Amino acid sequence: MVLNAPRLAIEDLSYGYPGHVVGRRISFSVGAGEVLCVLGRNGEGKSTLFQTILGLLPARAGAVRVDGGLTTGWSARRRALTFGYVPQTGGGAFPFTVAELVLMGRTAHRGPFSAPSIADRRAADKAIATMGIEHLARREWLRVSGGERQLALIARALAQEARILVLDEPTASLDFGNQVRVLEAVRGLAESRGLSVLLSTHHPEQAFACADRVAMLADGELLEIGPPAKVITSDTLRRCYAVEVAVVAVANDRYRVCVPHSYLS
Amino acid sequence: MLLLATAICLGPYQLAPGDLFAFLIAKATGAASPLSAPAEAVVLRIRLPRVLAATAVGAALASSGAAYQSLFRNPLVSPDILGVSAGAAFGAVVGIFLSLPVLAIEVASFAGGLAAVTIVYAIAAAIRGRDAVLILVLAGVVIGALFGAGVGLLKYLADPYNQLPAITFWLLGSLAAANLRDLTSLLPAVAIGLVLLALLRWRIDVMTLGDEEATALGVDTRVLRVVVIAAATLMTSAAVAASGIIGWVGLVVPHLVRLLIGPAFTRVLPVSVLFGAGYLLAVDTVARTLGTVEVPLGVLTAVLGTPVFLWLLAFSRRAAWS
Numbered sequence: 021m022v023l024n025a026p027r028l029a030i031e032d033l034s035y036g037y038p039g040h041v042v043g044r045r046i047s048f049s050v051g052a053g054e055v056l057c058v059l060g061r062n063g064e065g066k067s068t069l070f071q072t073i074l075g076l077l078p079a080r081a082g083a084v085r086v087d088g089g090l091t092t093g094w095s096a097r098r099r100a101l102t103f104g105y106v107p108q109t110g111g112g113a114f115p116f117t118v119a120e121l122v123l124m125g126r127t128a129h130r131g132p133f134s135a136p137s138i139a140d141r142r143a144a145d146k147a148i149a150t151m152g153i154e155h156l157a158r159r160e161w162l163r164v165s166g167g168e169r170q171l172a173l174i175a176r177a178l179a180q181e182a183r184i185l186v187l188d189e190p191t192a193s194l195d196f197g198n199q200v201r202v203l204e205a206v207r208g209l210a211e212s213r214g215l216s217v218l219l220s221t222h223h224p225e226q227a228f229a230c231a232d233r234v235a236m237l238a239d240g241e242l243l244e245i246g247p248p249a250k251v252i253t254s255d256t257l258r259r260c261y262a263v264e265v266a267v268v269a270v271a272n273d274r275y276r277v278c279v280p281h282s283y284l285s
Numbered sequence: 286m287l288l289l290a291t292a293i294c295l296g297p298y299q300l301a302p303g304d305l306f307a308f309l310i311a312k313a314t315g316a317a318s319p320l321s322a323p324a325e326a327v328v329l330r331i332r333l334p335r336v337l338a339a340t341a342v343g344a345a346l347a348s349s350g351a352a353y354q355s356l357f358r359n360p361l362v363s364p365d366i367l368g369v370s371a372g373a374a375f376g377a378v379v380g381i382f383l384s385l386p387v388l389a390i391e392v393a394s395f396a397g398g399l400a401a402v403t404i405v406y407a408i409a410a411a412i413r414g415r416d417a418v419l420i421l422v423l424a425g426v427v428i429g430a431l432f433g434a435g436v437g438l439l440k441y442l443a444d445p446y447n448q449l450p451a452i453t454f455w456l457l458g459s460l461a462a463a464n465l466r467d468l469t470s471l472l473p474a475v476a477i478g479l480v481l482l483a484l485l486r487w488r489i490d491v492m493t494l495g496d497e498e499a500t501a502l503g504v505d506t507r508v509l510r511v512v513v514i515a516a517a518t519l520m521t522s523a524a525v526a527a528s529g530i531i532g533w534v535g536l537v538v539p540h541l542v543r544l545l546i547g548p549a550f551t552r553v554l555p556v557s558v559l560f561g562a563g564y565l566l567a568v569d570t571v572a573r574t575l576g577t578v579e580v581p582l583g584v585l586t587a588v589l590g591t592p593v594f595l596w597l598l599a600f601s602r603r604a605a606w607s
Contacts, residue, residue, distance in 0.1 A: 076497055100503025107501075112494040113358060114548040124491050128503025133484040135551075180502070 025088030027052050027216045028073075028184050033082035035065065035072035041080055042068045043240045050184070053214040055207065057227040057248070060237035061261055066220040067108070069237075070186050073218070075099050086184070100128035104177030106187040111161050111169060118164060118172045119157040122148055125179035147178035151205060167198030174205060185209065187219040191226065199223075203230040224252050228276050236260055249276065330465070338463035338471060338527055339569040340562040343534060345475045345524040347561020349517035350535030351542070351553050352482050355489045356513050357422060360543055363536035364521040366422055367514070368429035370532075372401025373525035374456060375432040375439075381452050382439045391470050391526040398522030401428055402514060458531035458583020460569055467527050474523035481516035482554055489513060489550045531583045533590025534561055540597060 026049035036042035042065035050056045060066050071077045073084050075091060084091045086102055094102075104125075111121055125147065126140040136144075148157055151171045156164055164172070170190055177185055187206065191199040207230040210217045221227070227234045227248040234251040236243040238260045244251045257265040257278065264281040308328065349364050357366065364370055376397020380390030408424040436456070443449045455462075482489070488509055491499045496506045524531070538561045539553060546552050565582075568589065572580045 071497070074501055076500055096500050096505050097503040100501060103501070105498075105501035107498060110494065110498050112498070114355075114360075114493045116490070116493075116548055120490075120549060124494070124502060127488070127491050132488055132509075135487060 025085070026050065027087060028218070029085040029088075030073065031083045031085065033069075033072065033084065034080040035068050035077065036080055037068075037077075041240070043237065045082065046237075046242050047082075048235050048242065048245055050216045050218055052183075052216055053210050054233065055210045055217040055219070055231045057231035057234045058218065058220040058237065059222075059224055059227065059234060059252075059260065060220075062222075064237045065240065066237065067188050070105075070188050070218065070220065074103050074105055074186060097128045100180060100182070102182055102184060104180040104182035104185045106170070106173045106177050106185070106190055108188045108192060110173050113162070115160045115162050117157065118153065118159055118161060118168075119144065119148065121161055121172060122157075122176045122179050125176035128180065143181065144175075144179045147175040148172075150178055150209075151175040165198075167194045167201070170194060170198070170202055171205070174202070174209075178209070184216045184218065187217070189220050189222065191221060191223070199226070200229075206230055224257060224278050225276070227252060249273075252276070252278070334465050334468055335460050335463045335569070335573075336566060337468055338460050339566045341468075341471050341475045342460070342524040342528050342531065343538075343561040343563070343565025344558040345471075345478065345520035345561075346531065346535040346565070347538040347542075347557040348479060348482060348554055349520045349524075350561075351539035351550070351557040352489065352513055352517040353535075354539055354543075355493050355548075355550055355553075356510060356517075358493050358495060359422070360540055362422065363533075364517065365425075365429060365532070365535070367405050367425040367518070368401040368427075368432060369398045369518050369521045370525055370530050371429040371432035371436070373398035373522040374530050375435045376400070377455070377526055377529075378436050378439050378452055381448055381455070382443055384448075387466070388470075391467075391523075394526035395474075395519070395522040397432070398518050398525065401432060402518045404428055406511075406514070454581065455529040456583075457581035458529040458586070459579070459581050460528050461573070461579055463527065471523050471527045474519050478516040478520035478523075479554075479558065481512065485509065485513060486550045486554055490548075493548065529583060531565070531586055533586045533594070534565055537590045537594050537597070538564060541593070544597065 029049040031047050033046045034041055034044050035046075046069065048056065058066050058069070068077065072079050075084075075094060075096075079092075091099070091102075123136055123140065123144040126136055126143060129140060129143075130136065148154055151174055153168065153171050153175060156168055156172065161169070161172075174185075174187070174190070185206075190202050190206070194202065203226055206217055206219060209215050219230075231248055233246060234248050235245045236251055236256055243260060244256050252267060254265055254267055257263065257267070266279045266281060266284070267276050268279060269276050304324075305328070308325070346364060350362075353362050353364060353366055354360050373394045374397070377390050377394035379397070380393040385393065405421065405424045405428050408428075409421040412420050412424075436452075440449060440452055443452055488504055491502055491504050492506065492509060492513075494502070499506050521535070539557045542553055542556045542560055546556055565586070568585050569582055572582045572585050
């Protein structure tokens with residue numbers, strides 16, 4: 021471990037599939053207790069970037085470091101003890117209960133042949149309580165709503181007790197109330213537990229609600245990175261999404277909203 | 286246990302339950318057997334091996350079916366999915382065709398099953414698509430059909446007076462020829478497979494989430510898949526070698542069990558073993574006592590399994606995961 025190294029460092033990372041590079045020479049870092057929000061249009065490769073960071077896809081070039089150490093060659097188990105992953109749609113198609121699914125987050129904490137211990141069950145229960153979804157524990161996975169599933173998947177990542185949380189569009193397909201609840205939960209976890217959080221979203225405004233810094237991707241390259249107020253401007257939104265947008269400060273600039281010009285005319 | 290005792294008693298040579306009990310007590314205490322010599326021969330040489338074989342084959346097919354269903358994230362697949370049954374059958378038919386000794390036929394059957402699963406797995410690995418499971422299943426169907434064609438060819442070439450009836454009757458699925466020697470290869474294979482699946486039961490649940498999610502949760506999916514497939518294939522091949530192709534057990538029993546008690550493999554495995562063993566034992570007992578001529582077991586399981594499966598398909602309220 022290198023002293024003062026950022027918890028997660030991405031160095032000159034190129035990612036994609038054989039014969040098809042999606043992103044080139046991306047570098048950024050995420051510190052302890054920091055939330056980094058990744059913006060980019062559809063097909064920009066945000067999911068591919070996350071999967072490469074998690075080691076689910078091999079990096080085409082560059083490196084991923086955790087606390088200064090290279091993650092190349094790490095076992096699935098070691099990765100799972102470091103990264104908690106909340107996929108866009110997860111949980112499979114078998115009717116497990118929410119509690120059973122959260123308990124699966126403990127997989128990396130025990131040997132391949134062992135049953136979950138009392139400590140594992142406690143950790144899962146605690147994660148369920150943290151997310152405030154005790155009432156869902158006995159419910160069947162396929163019968164809970166999309167928002168409830170997202171909260172349950174975050175609970176599973178918490179039960180994993182990893183230091184870095186990676187969430188792939190956690191608010192996609194959620195209603196407004198659930199979007200707010202998920203973002204509040206993410207913000208709270210970074211602050212109370214010092215987790216490093218990497219999340220992607222399609223709503224630039226959400227970065228103002230939960231992120232310390234924003235990374236904006238365009239054409240496979242890092243367009244801007246920095247505090248939300250600095251990165252999310254009319255200029256960058258035009259370059260990223262090809263729409264004219266006014267970024268308006270509200271509530272004494274404690275929050276900003278993005279309003280497309282076409283809506284106002 | 287009750288079913289076991291009943292099955293041992295029933296048959297052309299009827300046995301009173303009290304006599305069997307007395308016989309067991311006598312054997313346990315070392316006293317003289319209360320049964321006549323022919324009765325003892327019926328119990329020990331014919332009925333006991335057959336009843337044990339039915340139990341083991343039922344348990345093997347149901348539990349390997351349960352394992353495949355979790356692994357391929359599809360509750361409607363069965364041991365036939367990887368062409369395992371067809372491969373094992375082809376191996377055994379080659380053995381019969383070449384008039385090999387019984388042990389060699391069994392080894393050939395196991396080799397055929399393993400060959401089928403290896404080819405299927407190699408095809409799936411060679412075609413790198415997004416949906417690895419679908420490719421695996423399709424490759425299984427194709428290879429199964431190929432081995433089925435091989436069986437057809439050998440039947441066509443076989444000696445119609447000696448080999449053809451043997452092949453045909455064995456393929457229909459039957460435990461009529463089960464003897465103690467069959468058990469010595471069947472039971473250890475089933476035991477090894479079951480122990481492996483039981484040890485890995487928690488990981489198998491995680492596999493139902495799909496490769497990506499399971500990997501992110503810390504499972505080495507490639508190694509686990511190979512181990513689970515090997516264990517399930519070992520059990521299926523051993524069952525096919527002992528009794529021919531007995532369909533539907535590996536599909537219907539675990540499916541029914543999941544509907545009854547939920548998807549957790551920790552519970553599905555033991556209940557599938559019990560249900561599979563009990564079901565096949567009951568069906569086999571019916572098969573050999575129903576008429577004067579024995580009904581092939583595979584025919585009976587298909588006749589029973591088809592309506593049950595159609596009923597499940599039509600009335601299952603969990604159609605979402607089919």
